[in-house]
Amino acid sequence: MLTTEALVKELVEKNGRSRNSLMPILQGIVQKEHYLSEEALLSVAKELDLSAADVYGTASFYTFLDTVPRGKNIIRVCKTITCHMKGKDEVINALSNALKIKVGETTHDKKFTLLTANCLGWCHKGPVMLVNDEVYPDLTPQKALEIIEEYGKEAK
Amino acid sequence: MENNLKKVDIIFEVDENNTPYDVLLKTLKRPADEIILDLIDSGLKGRGGAGFPTGLKWKFARNEDGDTKYVICNADEGEPGTFKDREIIDRVPEKIFTGMTICGYVVGAKEGYIYLRGEYNFLLKPLSKKLDEFNEFLKKNKIDYKIYLKSGSGAYVCGEESALFESMEGKRGEPRNKPPYPTVAGYNSKPTVINNVETLVYTTMICRIGPKKFKDLGTSDSRGSKVFSVSGDTPIPGIYELELGMPLHNFVDEFGDGDVKAVQVGGASGHCVPRKKFNDTIIGFEGIPTGGSMMIFNSSRSMYNVLHDYLEFFAEESCGQCTPCRVGCQQLLKGIEAVKRGERPPAYLDDLKKLTGTMKIAAKCGLGQSVGNPFNSIIDNFREEIIY
Ligand SMILES: Cc1cc2nc3c(=O)[nH]c(=O)nc-3n(C[C@H](O)[C@H](O)[C@H](O)COP(=O)(O)O)c2cc1C
């Protein structure tokens, strides 16, 4: 695995050094490391010649650019109205019980983080969740557990 | 009323003998001013929510001086209850690319960008593949234009056009003051046309079928058709392209479950229409406009929960830049909770309504300005449900 510094260098190489490249660079780091560590933010600031506060300020604006450690697999269950009506609470409870974490927390083995999200654009097939970039519509608590189990196997 | 719902097939229609590529090559041979006249004549208005006439927008950008201009496709689709852009991107992306390229030709832009919400990252791979093919086609035909793909990172407010530019420029997605408008100073402070996904597809299709066929649909204020995202208490949730200007009761007859209490038209930032007003509510720019979101609630639903969800959404998604919206969203949420718990008298709801009036005037962007839409329409029509 690349060190954080090398990863940042690679992303800067690919996207360029202008301010306009900041988002793709930060997104690239999150893709690989699941969150933006202090080290990552500082090295981006250095490479793009921006203040660290500016880089942090930008990152902290965006829900998907986490600045606290996250698990290898990030689960985001939609909590907006239609999914609410279709049973998102049951899905969240099932996941929460199985993983033994509350919403916002990460499992001890760092395999999973459980989060909620606002409308994911699948309201006709709710409840729905994202695991990393993949989408899982038409959920039941049972289905959600099976999906997570598969990810658990891969993450070993 | 005999005015029945009319289903339309323009957006997703596929004609092997007249592909978006064919439309593109044919259209680029026409004078730009003629294309603008066609769009103006068609009556097409933006499908992203604000409803600005598309032909005029292109004309303004064309009239700006400057060598560098941009075309941006707004694929941030974050309004709760809206999922039609995702389906359009998935099924007919070439129609979007074509619309963007025609726009580039008309206004004099050489670069186009698609800003796709981070929640749709699973679309990145298939979309880039089709985009590469399209860019290759442009190159082969010596068309000096290229489209790039950008992704968002989970912020509803980035769908607001100026916040979207900020985000593309690597900054916090905080809306700018207007004016200047995007056609004067948008992305990188250059003249920019920003259109919704669906709007761009209609421009392609108007170039193909002509303005008349489009204009024959809908009403004098709401020409053409539109793609609706139907969800909630309906046996047939999904995506439907319908003629604009329909009475809401026709919609409910078709999509409701027989026990519809209210329809939220236009997403969380839209209006809630109760059953007694279904008969005299028109879906369109002359009545209640919508970016496509139609959420149906039957009588088993608590409108307190609905409003609570919406307010939570706004409190979370407010960018926090201006006080009326940052504090207002939180106070509205806390306020209805306090009334529900009996800690505040019912009359407090009227104070909160006044607060939404202040937000409408003093908030900087459409997010804070429109919170009063769901708030007032739900309080006015379902007051008892909020209190007891
Ligand atoms: C808070 C907020 C969110 C918005 N989100 C979107 C969006 O996701 N997609 C969109 O096309 N327009 C959105 N808009 C409207 C855009 O600012 C802009 O009006 C639109 O993209 C213009 O395209 P059109 O003329 O084709 O509708 C949003 C506006 C506000 C105030």
Ligand code: SF4
């Ligand atoms: S109205 Fe709300 S979202 Fe818009 S700029 Fe002000 S604080 Fe930000």
Ligand code: FES
């Ligand atoms: S409400 Fe859950 S996807 Fe829209």
